[in-house]
Amino acid sequence: MEDFWFYTKMGLDHVLDLSAYDHILFLAALAIPFTFKSWKKVLVLASIFTFTHCLSLALSTFDIIVVDVNFIEFLIPVTIFLTAIFNLIYVRTDIHHKSILLHAVATACFGLIHGFGFSNYFKMLMAEEEDKVTPLLGFALGIELSQLIIVIAVLVLAWILQNRFKLKQSIYIIIASIVVLLITIPMLVNTFPF
Numbered sequence: 001m002e003d004f005w006f007y008t009k010m011g012l013d014h015v016l017d018l019s020a021y022d023h024i025l026f027l028a029a030l031a032i033p034f035t036f037k038s039w040k041k042v043l044v045l046a047s048i049f050t051f052t053h054c055l056s057l058a059l060s061t062f063d064i065i066v067v068d069v070n071f072i073e074f075l076i077p078v079t080i081f082l083t084a085i086f087n088l089i090y091v092r093t094d095i096h097h098k099s100i101l102l103h104a105v106a107t108a109c110f111g112l113i114h115g116f117g118f119s120n121y122f123k124m125l126m127a128e129e130e131d132k133v134t135p136l137l138g139f140a141l142g143i144e145l146s147q148l149i150i151v152i153a154v155l156v157l158a159w160i161l162q163n164r165f166k167l168k169q170s171i172y173i174i175i176a177s178i179v180v181l182l183i184t185i186p187m188l189v190n191t192f193p194f
Contacts, residue, residue: 004138007125011142014121016149022076022187024150025180026114029083030107031154032176033090035162035169039155041100046151048104049111054140056115061122061136070193072116077187079110080180087177091170118143 015023030049034042059065086106090098118139126135161167 003129003131004134007135007138008142008145010125011139011144012146013142014118014139015143015146021183022080023114023117023146025183026076026080026083026110027147027150028154029080029087029177029180031151032084032158032180033087033173034155035158036155042151042155045100045103045107046147048107049114050144050147052108052111053115053118053143056112057119057122057140058136060116060119061132065116067116068193069120070191072113072120074188074191074193075113076117077184077191079113080184081188082106083110084177084180084184087173091173091177 014020018024030045031042056065060067083106086103122136122139125139126132129135158169158172161172162169
C-alpha cells in the first residue's frame with residue numbers, strides 16, 4: 001500500500017509541477033467555456049478524458065502500444081491549441097444548451113494522447129518495479145486528483161471574474177483562450193518533430 005501512495009503523490013506532483021505546465025494548460029483550456037452551472041458537462045468531459053487517458057497510459061505501460069515520444073510531445077501542445085481554438089469558435093453558443101458531443105469526441109482523442117505523454121514519465125519512474133498494476137493505479141489516481149484540482153481552480157476563477165468583476169462569459173472565454181494560444185505557440189515550435 002505504501003507503493004500505491006508513493007505513486008499517487010508522484011502523479012499529483014507530475015501534473016501540478018509548473019515546469020510541466022502543458023497538462024495544466026490543456027485542462028484549463030478544456031474548462032474555460034464552463035461554469036459551475038454546467039458542472040455536469042464538465043464532469044462528463046473530465047470523466048471521458050480520465051478514462052481515455054488511463055487507457056492509453058495502461059496500454060503503453062504494458063507495451064501493448066508503443067508510440068514515438070517526440071511525436072507525442074508535439075501532439076500535446078496541438079491538443080491544447082485545438083481546444084483553445086474550439087473555445088473561440090463556439091464562444092457565441094450558450095454552453096448550457098449546447099451539445100457536447102463534438103467536445104466529448106475531441107476530449108477522448110486528446111485524452112489518449114495525454115495518456116501516452118504521461119506513460120513516458122511513468123515508465124522511467126517504475127523501471128525497477130515488477131508489479132506494474134499497483135504503481136499504475138496509484139499514479140493514475142494522483143493524475144486524476146490533480147486534474148480535479150485544476151478544473152475546480154479554473155471554474156472558481158471563472159466564477160470570480162464573471163460574478164464579482166462582472167466580466168461577460170463570452171469575453172472571459174475569448175481572453176482566456178487567447179492567453180492559452182499565446183502560451184502554446186512556443187510549445188508547438190519547440191516540439192515540432194520535422
